[in-house]
Amino acid sequence: MIEIRFHGRGGQGAVTSAELLALAAISEGKYAQAFPSFGPERRGAPVIAFCRVDDHPIRLRTNIYSPDLVVVLDPSLLRLINVAAGLKENGVLITNTKYTSGEIREKLGVKQALATINATKIALEEMGLPITNTTMLGSLLNARQVVHPDSLIGPLEKRFGRIADKNIRAFRRAYEETTILNLRREKQ
């Protein structure tokens, strides 16, 4: 089972990210769960969403405490929250940032693999909006192929309708442009 935690701010679409990924996995015949950190929704406040993907029915109905992957939609959260809390040793922290992965490693002291992408820039260029949820999904799939990237296209088209193309372009760009920094590889 792969467990993924999304960090964003209310209105940035962290919950939508988790949902789209689950829908893509289910469309591949896998089992998946997506759910928000339950509570009142407030625009701009830190938000957490969760996604589980497995080849077998999922019976675990708790929050995710030891994720395989953490996705950070908003770079300002890196200073506020320990986004890597509980991240598995062989997990990946995937973050939206204008800094390089080396600089992020230094700032956060995270030992796990890092995937970085300037998602805000891509979202602004492709959609004219700093909403990074679909962009970060591209980055996430670059870091780990939880589902085939093409499986996201159906859910993206269904969710975004007329503006789906822009989201798909941002998603594909992030999938191409993400940089991965793996500590084990660095040591070699």
Added chain:
Amino acid sequence: MNKKVGIEVSLAAADAVKMANVDLIAAYPITPQTHIVEHLSELVANGELDAEFIPVESEHSALSVCIGSAAVGARTFTCTSSQGLALMNEIIFIASSMRLPIVLILANRSLSGPLSIWNDHTDVMSIRDSGWVQVFVENGQEVFDHVFFAFRVAEDPKVSLPVIVNLDGFILTHVIEPIEYWDQESVNKYLPDFKPVSTLNPDAPVTMGAFGMPGIYTEAKKAQDEALINSKPEIIKAWKEMGEVIGRRYSPVETNNIEGAETVFLTMGSVGETVSIAVERLRAQGEPVGQVKLRLWRPFPVEEFREAVRNVKRIIVIDRAVSFGGQGGPVAAEIRSVLYDEENRPSVTNFICGLAGRDVTPDNYIDMYEKSLKDGDKSKEEDYVIYGVRE
């Protein structure tokens, strides 16, 4: 069978209500039930569902409308949570005493105060003794299946009682997961048209909901109690026939790893799935642990429960509500009562946990298991322990 659809459980539940070809929906939105009612309102507004949607001003009115609707022979649905159920309370008891086959999905949520929107079973326990048929589901698929089941049982002329399907708020209502939709043909086959025993009709007047003088009230209550108890065979039949249609088998009491189990967890609702993971892990360590799940809460499946725990030494009852000043949570008190007359009765340890959305993990359940084995542990000496309290 059919392909699984990725969908939020609330939306799937609403789609099932639509597929059940409901005639009338009266409901008031309340967290975490909201998405079910909103989706039904959309389906009626866009013409996908040919039904009356009555947007009432309160839950008291919602269920009052449902009573009128069911009394004229319409297939009737409502949905609520927590404070909404509390506001319905007066009418809840009237619906069952009038034997009206209303279906209610209860998205379980704690009762205020302190004000909380999160999940536990406080709301349903407040109407435990109301005379409704009450079932619990563990996941989205089960709530989808149980919408059809609920109408089928409620409207069965041998039952003719309202039915509550308990669905854990947020933990289930707000989760996207794969759900296998029935095809409409299977629904129509399983759920026949509603043929009411008696209806309000100006051409053939009858009295419903009459005054009950002391000379008749006791007899009325005896008849109501018998009606609920006697609904059990029809409930079992409805589950059996569902199995024949869709292949999933449900029963009043279900077990997991019961073979050779000395200790069993007793669960109701979605915690059952998380507990099943704890049970698997304990089994892998060689611990003789199993699980008993109560799917049917009212009428209480006495014989089935006693049979399920016949060879068990210890029951860990997981309660999701407090019975203040009582001898344990409402489920544990019931279990102790059911076992009292048994010759070789297992001991009962009672943990009240997961109140108002407090997350309870497999590790927590393993901890409860270990505590229940330990002599001198508080949980063995006391009637119940409210688990995980920060001191």
